[in-house]
Amino acid sequence: MKSAFLPIGALADQSQCSVPTIRYYEQIGLIPPAARSAGRRLYGEEDVRRLTFIRRCRDFGFSLERVKEMVSLYENGDRDCAEVRDIAQAHLDVVRHRMTELLALEKSLSQFVTSCNSVSCQGTTSDCVAIEDLSQSFKEVRRMAPATSKDETWNS
Known part of the structure; x- marks a missing residue:
């Protein structure tokens, strides 16, 4: 047919x-x-x-690069299935790392919004604490914050 x-x-x-x-x-x-x-x-x-x-x-x-590899494995049935698993495992590792970064970002943003709310965020943007905080360099913010073991690893 x-x-x-x-x-x-x-x-x-x-x-x-x-x-x-x-x-x-x-x-x-x-x-x-x-x-x-x-x-x-x-x-x-x-x-x-x-x-x-x-x-x-x-x-x-x-990524498209990884998809090309996967398509190659899809089209070539004689290849080892472990190759697919290895590509998926590498991608899983990247996803888990991104999730950790996103959770840290979420925590920082939550603290930022809470601190903005605590000063009531009233008035004009020229007096906005949030804008002042965001305009500080990373080094200025780190000098004002207490050091943690995680912060110390960022300096290395």
Whole structure:
């Protein structure tokens, strides 16, 4: 049974990728050039699977470089599955590091807003404590803050 070819709009619907994204992925070589008929791009079921795989990788936050590696593993069924795991583990390590940084940022912003609220943030911006605090250099802020073991590691 011959499989039907899909126009780019149908591929976009089935893979949940936008048409411009599909064109971009084709342009950068992430997906092979589409067959053409009467100037229109036509795609098959394998293109739907490949593009869905790519979209899912992107949903997990993999960079385009890592997605290219994953697509290579997807297309070459003779490679070791551990290679996929290793790429995912490296990405997980990055995500965990970013989460730690974001939690620290959230804590700092929360303290900043609380300190702004404690001085009631009334008046004009020329007298705003928040603007004054944000205009201080990192070194000035660190001189005024008590040292912690984490602060000491930032100096190294």
